[in-house]
Amino acid sequence: MGSCGVLKNTTMVCVPLMSHSVEQLVGDMFQAKNEGADLVELRLDYLNDFHPQTDLPAIVSNRPLPIVVVYRPKWDGGLYDGDEKSRLEALLLAKELGADYIDLELQVASDIMEEHRLSQQGNCKIIVSCFVDRITSLKEDLSHLVTRMQSTGAHIIKLVTTATDITELSRIFHLLSHCQVPLIAYSTGERGLISQLLGPKFGGVLVYGSIEGNQVAGLPTLASLREAYGVENIDADTKVFGLISKPVSHSKGPILHNPTFRHVGYNGVYVPMFVDDLKQFFDVYESPDFAGYSVGIPYKEAVMEFCDEVHPLAQSIGAVNTIVKRHSDGKLIGYNTDCEASITAIEDALKARGLVNGEASLPSPLTGKQFVLVGAGGAGRALSFGAKSRGARVIVFDIDYDRAKSLALAVSGEALPFEELTKFQPEKGAVLANATPIGMHPNKNRIPVSEETLRDYSVVFDAVYTPRKTTLLTDAEAAGAIIVSGVEMFLRQAVGQFNLFTGGKAPEEFMREIVLSKF
Ligand SMILES: O=C1C[C@@](O)(C(=O)O)C[C@@H](O)[C@@H]1O
Numbered sequence: 001m002g003s004c005g006v007l008k009n010t011t012m013v014c015v016p017l018m019s020h021s022v023e024q025l026v027g028d029m030f031q032a033k034n035e036g037a038d039l040v041e042l043r044l045d046y047l048n049d050f051h052p053q054t055d056l057p058a059i060v061s062n063r064p065l066p067i068v069v070v071y072r073p074k075w076d077g078g079l080y081d082g083d084e085k086s087r088l089e090a091l092l093l094a095k096e097l098g099a100d101y102i103d104l105e106l107q108v109a110s111d112i113m114e115e116h117r118l119s120q121q122g123n124c125k126i127i128v129s130c131f132v133d134r135i136t137s138l139k140e141d142l143s144h145l146v147t148r149m150q151s152t153g154a155h156i157i158k159l160v161t162t163a164t165d166i167t168e169l170s171r172i173f174h175l176l177s178h179c180q181v182p183l184i185a186y187s188t189g190e191r192g193l194i195s196q197l198l199g200p201k202f203g204g205v206l207v208y209g210s211i212e213g214n215q216v217a218g219l220p221t222l223a224s225l226r227e228a229y230g231v232e233n234i235d236a237d238t239k240v241f242g243l244i245s246k247p248v249s250h251s252k253g254p255i256l257h258n259p260t261f262r263h264v265g266y267n268g269v270y271v272p273m274f275v276d277d278l279k280q281f282f283d284v285y286e287s288p289d290f291a292g293y294s295v296g297i298p299y300k301e302a303v304m305e306f307c308d309e310v311h312p313l314a315q316s317i318g319a320v321n322t323i324v325k326r327h328s329d330g331k332l333i334g335y336n337t338d339c340e341a342s343i344t345a346i347e348d349a350l351k352a353r354g355l356v357n358g359e360a361s362l363p364s365p366l367t368g369k370q371f372v373l374v375g376a377g378g379a380g381r382a383l384s385f386g387a388k389s390r391g392a393r394v395i396v397f398d399i400d401y402d403r404a405k406s407l408a409l410a411v412s413g414e415a416l417p418f419e420e421l422t423k424f425q426p427e428k429g430a431v432l433a434n435a436t437p438i439g440m441h442p443n444k445n446r447i448p449v450s451e452e453t454l455r456d457y458s459v460v461f462d463a464v465y466t467p468r469k470t471t472l473l474t475d476a477e478a479a480g481a482i483i484v485s486g487v488e489m490f491l492r493q494a495v496g497q498f499n500l501f502t503g504g505k506a507p508e509e510f511m512r513e514i515v516l517s518k519f
Contacts, residue, residue, distance in 0.1 A: 119153035128154035163187035176202035245296030300378020307334035337496030343386030380435035
């Protein structure tokens with residue numbers, strides 16, 4: 001895999017419209033235009049009461065944007081179940097009326113193209129499409145399939161697949177960068193998302209997005225394609241960064257990192273990467289195009305094995321949340337930006353409230369404090385090492401008692417069985433830190449401790465940042481504690497990552513403004 005060497009990105013942003021009436025379809029076309037689409041794909045098979053002879057002229061003549069006309073039959077995953085002749089007649093009529101593109105299924109394309117000499121005539125471009133359920137299940141080589149599609153005489157070919165693993169997408173990127181004919185190729189679903197987002201990098205003709213209020217499952221909105229990912233700025237030289245995580249869709253990383261790249265003029269894109277198998281992932285995406293990663297749940301500890309070198313702080317913590325592919329030799333270097341991010345977030349909140357811990361000579365407002373940590377995974381390890389480095393006394397709870405014990409040992413703290421958490425009586429001035437995903441969107445109502453003991457903590461920190469103010473923080477504030485949101489940790493760890501990714505200095509104030517306005 002590699003950069004395909006095209007000049008600036010020529011990818012167009014397309015909105016598929018599955019409207020049920022002609023009026024709605026026309027309205028949706030205008031909405032798509034207003035939201036920044038370059039063209040729309042009209043799924044005629046979704047129209048309820050469709051009369052091609054009268055409706056198509058109205059649709060084509062009212063189009064505010066170029067249109068791709070699709071009339072997908074049931075036998076190819078669409079809704080149309082009438083006779084084939086009428087379906088094809090409708091598509092040909094759309095072409096005669098001036099449609100910009102019509103879509104023909106591979107199974108019928110050759111015959112129709114030949115019979116009507118479609119590749120030679122007029123301005124309408126013919127897209128020959130094929131849906132493959134799981135790219136790995138293909139009996140023939142992918143390049144053979146593409147050759148078959150090309151030989152129909154198509155102007156553009158379109159290949160849609162479902163992905164069961166992110167590594168399968170590398171085949172799509174390879175195809176996109178090497179195909180002789182303009183190609184639309186992507187995988188659907190959460191695991192397939194980056195095939196859409198990175199299409200412009202590898203030379204894809206279209207990237208699909210949905211309009212506001214009419215979201216198509218699995219498709220990013222037009223607004224996020226333009227504002228978050230900035231797809232129009234992506235080109236062959238764009239460096240790819242991503243969050244390796246499972247789940248991954250909760251992350252706000254893309255809406256923070258991408259605008260920041262653009263703000264400083266760095267040619268990078270940051271995408272969510274739903275990863276199931278770390279080894280396979282790193283084996284497949286070894287090209288320099290994939291330049292660095294954030295690492296999220298549940299991989300912060302497991303990923304260390306795949307790093308060629310690990311920074312001493314991350315090594316001692318036993319967790320990596322940032323990986324940079326070293327330019328000179330392609331080696332993966334692991335770092336931890338969570339530790340300082342979380343501890344300074346708590347310290348600064350205490351300092352802002354004037355809690356400098358009695359004696360001004362103490363190095364940190366956390367010195368000597370009891371630090372009750374819930375969750376001994378990657379984020380928990382970073383927090384407890386940070387707390388220890390500030391002289392706090394760490395108590396660890398985790399549903400996996402052995403995991404809690406091993407972390408407690410590493411930070412000279414104490415581990416207690418998880419069942420004791422609800423009745424655990426903290427000391428005066430104690431800090432509670434949640435480093436579990438409890439309370440994270442969409443399971444927002446849960447809190448990791450009991451409401452009765454919550455009032456005994458002076459400071460409560462939650463590493464969860466979606467939502468910004470978790471139920472734990474709301475309850476803790478009501479009980480009188482100083483609360484510190486995971487958003488502050490998120491921002492600070494991202495600043496650290498940005499410096500490592502770009503080798504430059506992150507524009508912290510700009511990033512803070514994004515967090516304040518968009519989170
Ligand atoms: O813990 C987090 C959050 C994160 O996983 C995200 O959700 O974007 C990104 C990681 O870099 C960071 O350490």
